[in-house]
Amino acid sequence: MSTLNLENSPRTVRTELDIPYRHVDTHFIGGQWVQAHASERADVVDPATGQVWGSVPRGNDDDLNAAVAAAKDAFDAGAWSGLEAAERAQYLNRIADEIEARADILSWTNSLENGSPVAETAGAAANAAGIFRYFATLAHVIDEEDVRPAPRGGFSSTVKRDPVGVCALIAPWNFPINLVVIKLAPALLAGCTVVIKPASPTPVSIRIVMDAIAAAGVPAGMVNMVTGSGQMGDKLVRHPDVAKVAFTGSTPVGRKIAAACGELLRPVTLELGGKSSAVILPDVDVEVLRANLVRSCLRNTGQTCYISTRLIVPTSRYEEIVQLVAEEISGAAQGDPLAEATVFGPCATESQYNTVLEYIDSAKAEGARCVTGGEPADLAGELGQGFFVKPTVFADVTPDMRIAREEIFGPVISMIKYDDSSGVEEAIAIANNTEFGLGGIVFTADEEAGRAVAEKIDSGSVGVNFFASNHAAPFGGRHDSGMGVEYGPEGLHAYLSYKSIHHR
Ligand code: NAP
Ligand code: MG
Numbered sequence: 042m043s044t045l046n047l048e049n050s051p052r053t054v055r056t057e058l059d060i061p062y063r064h065v066d067t068h069f070i071g072g073q074w075v076q077a078h079a080s081e082r083a084d085v086v087d088p089a090t091g092q093v094w095g096s097v098p099r100g101n102d103d104d105l106n107a108a109v110a111a112a113k114d115a116f117d118a119g120a121w122s123g124l125e126a127a128e129r130a131q132y133l134n135r136i137a138d139e140i141e142a143r144a145d146i147l148s149w150t151n152s153l154e155n156g157s158p159v160a161e162t163a164g165a166a167a168n169a170a171g172i173f174r175y176f177a178t179l180a181h182v183i184d185e186e187d188v189r190p191a192p193r194g195g196f197s198s199t200v201k202r203d204p205v206g207v208c209a210l211i212a213p214w215n216f217p218i219n220l221v222v223i224k225l226a227p228a229l230l231a232g233c234t235v236v237i238k239p240a241s242p243t244p245v246s247i248r249i250v251m252d253a254i255a256a257a258g259v260p261a262g263m264v265n266m267v268t269g270s271g272q273m274g275d276k277l278v279r280h281p282d283v284a285k286v287a288f289t290g291s292t293p294v295g296r297k298i299a300a301a302c303g304e305l306l307r308p309v310t311l312e313l314g315g316k317s318s319a320v321i322l323p324d325v326d327v328e329v330l331r332a333n334l335v336r337s338c339l340r341n342t343g344q345t346c347y348i349s350t351r352l353i354v355p356t357s358r359y360e361e362i363v364q365l366v367a368e369e370i371s372g373a374a375q376g377d378p379l380a381e382a383t384v385f386g387p388c389a390t391e392s393q394y395n396t397v398l399e400y401i402d403s404a405k406a407e408g409a410r411c412v413t414g415g416e417p418a419d420l421a422g423e424l425g426q427g428f429f430v431k432p433t434v435f436a437d438v439t440p441d442m443r444i445a446r447e448e449i450f451g452p453v454i455s456m457i458k459y460d461d462s463s464g465v466e467e468a469i470a471i472a473n474n475t476e477f478g479l480g481g482i483v484f485t486a487d488e489e490a491g492r493a494v495a496e497k498i499d500s501g502s503v504g505v506n507f508f509a510s511n512h513a514a515p516f517g518g519r520h521d522s523g524m525g526v527e528y529g530p531e532g533l534h535a536y537l538s539y540k541s542i543h544h545r
C-alpha cells in the first residue's frame with residue numbers, strides 16, 4: 042500500500058487556511074447568524090488526526106423554536122411562495138454561482154469534517170451547483186397552467202401545485218453538502234421554506250452554503266439552519282409547524298422518523314441505508330471492472346449509501362477476479378484526505394472506525410478469507426492518531442455472514458461466489474437476498490445482457506458497468522432503503538401539495 046510522505050503533504054498549508062467557521066456560537070435563523078440560546082457545545086473533530094478543530098452550539102428548544110418560527114413566518118408572509126417558480130429559479134441559479142465561488146473552502150472544510158479525500162470533495166460545490174441549476178429548469182412543472190376537462194364532461198379542473206410549507210431537512214455526515222442540497226433545491230423551487238439540521242460530525246461546511254444563500258439574495262427566513270443532537274432532530278420532525286420531513290440517514294433512525302410522521306400524518310421522504318451488489322457476469326471486461334471498482338464499490342472510503350460492496354462473482358473466474366480486486370484496492374493510496382492523490386481516507390468518526398473493525402472481526406470469526414487489509418492502517422505522524430482502517434477485501438463470503446447482510450459503511454468488500462454453469466439466476470437471487478434495495482451494478486461485456494440483469498435487480502438504481510447519480514432521474518431506495526425519491530421531477534413533487542379547482 043502506498044502511504045503519503047507527510048513532508049510533502051499540503052495538510053499544514055490547508056489547515057491554516059482561513060476557514061470562516063471554526064469555533065462558533067451561532068445558528069442561521071431569519072437570514073442571519075444568530076447567537077445560540079444554548080451554552081452547550083459540540084466539538085468538530087478531524088478524523089484524519091483525531092484532533093478537535095472546531096465547535097458549534099448544541100441547539101436547544103429555544104434555538105429550534107426560533108428557527109421553525111422564522112421559517113413559518115417567512116412561509117406565511119407569502120413573499121417566496123407568491124413568486125412565480127420561474128422567479129425562484131433565478132435565485133436557484135444565483136445560489137449555484139455563489140456556491141461555486143466557494144468551491145475550495147467548501148472542499149477543505151468538508152474534508153476536515155469527515156475525512157472525505159479532496160479528490161472527492163473538490164467536486165462537491167460543482168455538484169451542488171448542478172443540482173440547483175437542474176431544479177431551476179423545472180420551474181415550468183409548477184408554473185404551467187394545467188386545466189383538465191372532466192372525462193364525463195360538464196366542467197374542468199385547474200390543478201395547482203402549492204408548496205407544502207415548512208420542511209425539516211435532516212442530513213447525514215457522509216456527503217454533508219450534497220445531501221442537504223438534494224432536498225433544499227427542490228424545496229426552494231416549490232416555494233417551501235426550510236429548517237436544516239446537519240449531522241453532528243459535519244456542522245461546518247453547511248455554514249458556507251448558508252453564506253452562499255444569503256449572498257444570492259434569498260429573502261430572510263426561507264432557509265434556516267440549527268446544529269444539535271439527534272434528539273433535537275426528533276423534536277424538529279415532530280414540531281407542530283413543520284409540514285414535511287426529508288431525511289437521509291440510517292435505517293433505524295428512518296424507522297423512528299417514519300413512525301413519528303405516520304402518527305402526525307406528515308409527509309416524509311426517507312433515503313436510508315443499503316447493501317448493494319455488483320453482479321459480475323462471466324464475460325466481464327476486467328479492465329472496465331478495474332477502472333470502476335473504487336468509485337462504484339468503495340466510494341468515499343466505503344461511506345456511500347448506494348455503493349456495491351458485495352461482489353457476486355462467477356465460480357469460473359473467481360480466483361482471477363479476487364486477485365484483481367485485491368490488487369486494485371491495496372494499490373490505491375490511503376492517507377491524508379487533504380492530499381490530492383489520496384483515494385482512501387479515514388473513517389469519518391471514531392465510532393464508525395470501531396464499527397468497521399468489529400465487522401472485520403466478525404468476518405474472520407465466521408470464516409471469510411481476508412485477502413487484503415483487515416486491520417487498522419498504520420500511518421505515520423499526526424495521521425497515526427486518525428481513524429484509518431485499511432481498505433479490506435474478504436473472499437469466500439457466504440450470503441448468511443453478517444458482512445454480507447448488514448451495511449458496514451466502511452472500506453470493506455465482500456466477494457461471494459455463484460455457480461455460473463447454469464446461467465446468472467443464482468447471482469441475481471443472491472443480489473436480491475437483502476432487506477435493502479438502493480443501488481447495484483452489472484459488469485459484463487454484453488451491454489444488452491447487462492440491461493436484462495439490471496431489470497431483475499430489486500433496487501431503486503442499477504448501473505451497467507458503472508454507477509452514477511443523474512440529477513434528472515429519480516434516486517431512492519426500495520424496502521429498508523427508504524420511501525420516496527429525490528432528483529428528477531419526481532423529487533420535486535415531494536415538496537408540492539396539489540389542489541384541484543373545479544369550474545365550468
Ligand atoms: P443517522 O445516524 O441516521 O443520522 C442522520 C441524521 O439524523 C443526523 O443528522 C442525525 O443527527 C439525525 N438523527 C439522529 N437521530 C434522530 C432522530 N431520532 N430523529 C431525527 N433525527 C435524528 O445516519 P448517519 O450515521 O449520519 O449516516 C449514515 C447513514 O446514512 C448510513 O446508514 C447510510 O446508508 C445512510 N445514507 C443514506 C443515503 C441515501 O440516500 N439513501 C445517503 C447517505 C447516507 P446526529 O448526527 O446529531 O445524531
Ligand atoms: Mg449517526
